[in-house]
Structures are given as structure tokens and as C-alpha cells.
Amino acid sequence: MTPTPEPTPTLRQLLAFYLEAGVDCALAEEPLDRLLDADVPAPRAETPPAAPARPAASPMPLLRGEVAPAPEAAIASAREAARTAPTLEALRELLDKFDGCALKHTATRLVFADGNPQARVMFVGEAPGRDEDLEGLPFVGRSGKLLDRMIAAIGLDRSKAYIANVIPWRPPGNRTPTPQETQICLPFIQRQIELVNPDVLVTLGNPSTQALLQTREGIMRSRGRWFDYDTGSRVIRALPTFHPAYLLRSPSYKRMSWQDLCAIAKALAASAA
Template structure:
């Protein structure tokens, strides 16, 4: 039975609208190749008194499950490979190339682009967030969506812009659906961001949000308890002053907390002015 062209066109338009809704909602990955009908009627229970037929014996004996330590050993090997790859880079350009060729993190397979950094290498201030979002994945640059626009305004309030800072993330690939990176994913990527900080060699490191502060500063408290505090970050060559503050995405959800972020920005500006004065004298 053929359908009129108008009906076919209406169906295609409805499908396109549905797909656009999924993309806007952050759903951009199918977990299975074949669709599943979640509304299908489940198997009916057997009536009482009717004995269930015994399951047929398997034709081949089942293979024993792999020991749990095998997966752990594989994860450790991947982490060691990440460390070796990151340490082998002698410049930010080499680190970017090494990260683009690194296949140890599964997020690379689902992301569109590597989101390495933005801003000026060697800037006095380096800001580190958690992971890219949809807009960042599309453009290949960190903090270009709504939270990035707010970050630009925050920097402008203390006389900074993207040309005077360097911006990166703990994880350089977007997790599917903007989910939180798993501890294993963050651990695999951490050697790269640590080497990135070392090669950028800023005077001040700013951790945007709790996950960034926990990964780089080793804190265990929430960001509301950590923000505004100064820490020492060791690069192996020197000690860098580090500040934890609220992530712009959090401020978009909780605008009333912008007053706390403003205090942190003023503290950052004060330290930059003091260190600049000390360098001139």
C-alpha cells in the first residue's frame, strides 16, 4: 500500500523534529545498534500446575568468567601508558598531538572533537574545568557555550579576557549526553592535564568547580567549602598558587551564588597585582 507524498513528508518532518529534540536534550548516542520496544507486552507467567520445561543443555561448556583483577590490570596499564605519553611531550603542541593519537580513553570514540585548550599558552592565569559540553565538542574549544559566555563576563569584570588566560579541562572529550566523567575516565586523562599545566607554567591556577579541585588539588570537600581558599600546586619544577571557585554552569543554575564567585575573582585580581608588583621591584 503506497502512501501519498504529503503523508510521507509529514512523517519525515515529525522524525526530524524528534531527532532535533533529542540533540537539544543532549541525547546523541545510541547504546544498541537495534532498537528495543520498551512498551512491548512482557511474557505472561505460566499457569499454576504447568511444569516449566527444562532448559536445553548448552552445546558447549561455558567459559569461566575472567578474573576481576584482569580488568583492573588493564586499567592500570592504560593509566601507565597515559603517564608515559604525557611525559614524553616537551611542548603544548606535542602534547596536543599525543593526546589526539591516544586511544586509551573510551570517550574519544563518542566525541566529535578533541577539546584541548583555548587562550594564550604561557599566560599568567590558567583555568581548568571538568569536561566539554555539546557546543565545546562541536567547536573543539573549551567554554564556548552558555557557561563560557558567563566565564568571559567574569574575566572581563577583573580586566582579563581569553587572550590573557589559558583554559582547559580535566577531560578533553565530551562524555555522551553531558554526563559526569567516571573516576576511571578522569584518572586516565589526569596525566595529560597535569603535563599541560606544567608546560603552560602559569602563576595562578584556577580550578572551576568541585571535580577540577578534587582532581588537581586533592581536596575531598564540596566546592562551597573549598572555594575562595588558596592552595599550593606542585608541578615538579615549582609551586603554583591555586584557587578553587564555582563553575560558571553552577552559577547559571544558582545565580544567587555569583556573589561568592565575585569574591573569588577579586582575590585572584589582588594576587595578580601583588605578584606583578613584586616582579617589577
């Protein structure tokens, strides 16, 4: 028998698929017809005078509206600014005024944190997504709902936990933050952890684990193992685990995640004793 061909998806179904995949913004103002003959040259404008030589471009192409800061100067400025913040509110105000990271100029708003600043456990992911960018709170989309169910399973909710990201602004199109962007934002999340001063730090996913715990191992090898996170004034127990977004794509790893959650609950109980 001739197999029945699959029905052609409707425009609404295609748009829903693209949105689910994170494709929710255009990279150019004008549409590009990729079916045109590649051998036909596009019309060219009059050649402008040659510009002076410029430094080499950053590894990740900048999108419209992004401004590339000098990496070393931006990192040094971030370290100095973060160091001077005496409170979480002051740190948030510094981030609002900080212009050293290009992501700020393409994001809708700053995504600083959610939950209880007095909590004994702090969860840190990589960067905000589309829903977080719109609401200004971390972990409010599908992965956020899963995180809520995960921590509820060990008797926690957002009133008993503090949640943040290494990167406080959404990268355009949910692209991966560049190493430069991570290094610029790192002093702020490090100061945030120091000010919250939790008993247990949970890094969600590979990027936040490698950035905060200074390991090159992948999440499969690092998850479930306890690390020491030194704030300079105190050593905090830290446990890497899978990011909820990864669990949505690979639900078979939820069993390992549950083991990590049980270890977190046990550590919190021991520190309270």
C-alpha cells in the same frame, strides 16, 4: 474554581527541553517500546557457546563504540607519554595518538585548550560538553559565554587567559567521567599546567578541584580558599571556584563567585608587582 490545566508541550518544546538537559544522543540504534507488557518475554536468538570467563565489568557501562582499556596499563602509559612532552604542541600530538582512554572513540574531536599559552592565569574545568565537542574548543557553549563575562569583569579575556579541562574528550551524553577515565587523563592536564606555568591556577567546579588539588572537600567548602599546586619544579597558587554551568543553574551563588574573581585579580596584581 477548577484550575486550568497546563498546555501539553509540543514535540519541538520537548526536544528543546531534552537538548537543554544534555540529552542529545541515543544509547541504542533501535527504539525501545517501554509500554510493552513487561511479562511478555522478548524473542531470543539461539544461545551461543559459552564464552571464557571475563574480568569484572567497569563501574560505568560502556556505550556502543567504547573500548575498555586495562586501567593500570592505560594510566601508566598516560604518565609516561605526558612526561615526555617537551611543549604544549607535542602534548597535543601525544593526546591525538593516545588510545588508552575509551572516551576518545566516542567523541567527535579532541578538546585541548583555548587562549594564550603565555597567560598568567589558567582556568581548568572538568570535561567538554556538546558545543565544545563540535568546535574542538573548551567553554564555548552557554557556560563558556558566562565564563567570558566573568573574566571580563576583572579585565581579562581569552587573549589573557588559558582555558582547558581535566578530560579532553566529551563523555557520551555528557555523562560524568568515571574515576578510571579521570585518572587516565590526569597526567596530561598536569603536564599541561606545568608547561603553561601560570601564576594563578583556577579550578572550576568540584571534579577539577578534587582531581588537581587532591582534596575530598566539596566545592562549597573549598571555594575561595587558596591552595598550593606543586608542579614538581614550582608551587603555583590555586583557587577553586564554582563552575559556570553551576552558576547558570544556581545564580544566587554568583555573589560568591564574584568574591573569588576579585581574589584572583588581586593575586595577579600582586604577582606582577
